[in-house]
Amino acid sequence: MASSLYERMRADLLAGRLLAPGRKLQIEFLSHQYGAGQTPVREALNRLTSDGLVEQRDQRGFAVASVSAADLVEITDTRCWLEEIALRKSMGSGSAQWEEDLVLAYHRLSRTPRWLNQEIREINPEWDRRHRAFHRALIGGCGSRWLIGFCEQLADQLYRYRALSVPKISPDRPIQQEHEALMNAIAAGDPDRAVALLTEHYQQTARIVLEDPEAFSG
Known part of the structure; x- marks a missing residue:
């Protein structure tokens, strides 16, 4: 029960469907919302605290993790640094299985419409x-x-920030072309260009959120 509840609450927190950042999470409200007892709710909240999606406040229970522009910038930069290492190592591994998995993932993504309703x-x-x-x-x-x-x-964490600004995301952003350029750089065996493209891809998303005046209003 606690594991299933954790997954449901986690998905709702990431998508911004539960409560706004910084809002208090009442145990009774969550028990009613998810049809679960208070003990599994507390267990799920403790796991979500470890994930950084929930904050535990002394003597005041739990709250949805807060957001800030500075935090978004720090998370984005850190992701860029770590994924540069991971991408360079992946490209340098020479693994046929990695290449096959990547091509398949790209093919599936490119064939899937981004919007259910673009308007x-x-x-x-x-x-x-x-x-x-x-x-x-x-x-x-x-x-x-x-x-x-x-x-x-x-x-x-960045998915959660992006969810704050989904209504402001431009349907005209050439995200498919960004992915295609990244795949071309990988196919050409150019890790420097691949890293530069991946970094810009993430930084562009962060800029969209940072430019939204309502993203951090809570």
Whole structure:
């Protein structure tokens, strides 16, 4: 029960569906919301605190983790630094399995529409899943489960920030072309260009959120 509840709450926190950042998480409210007892709710909240998605406040219970522009910049920069290492190691590994997995992930992503409804900025959840899988595949050949794990944790945090600004995301951003250019650099065996393109890809997303005046209003 606690594990299933944890996954449901985690998905809702990442997508911004539960409560706004900084808002208090009432145990009774969550028990009612998820149809679960208070003990599994507390267990799930403790795990989510370890993930950095929930804050435990002394004598005041739990709250949705707060957000800030400075935090977004720090998380984005750190992800860029770590994924540079992971991507360079993946490209240098010469693994045919990594290349096959990456091409498959890219192919699946490129065939999936990004929007369910472009006019109201409703992102296709299947595109979201395949986009995440593509970025996971990019670094999947680095040979370090620890490095991949750290990158995944940062990706979770940035997904949460991105969800704050989904209504402001421009449908005209050539994100497919960004992915294609990255794949071309990898196919050409050019790690410097691949890293530069991946870094700009992440920094562009951060700039979109930073330029949204409502993203940090809570």
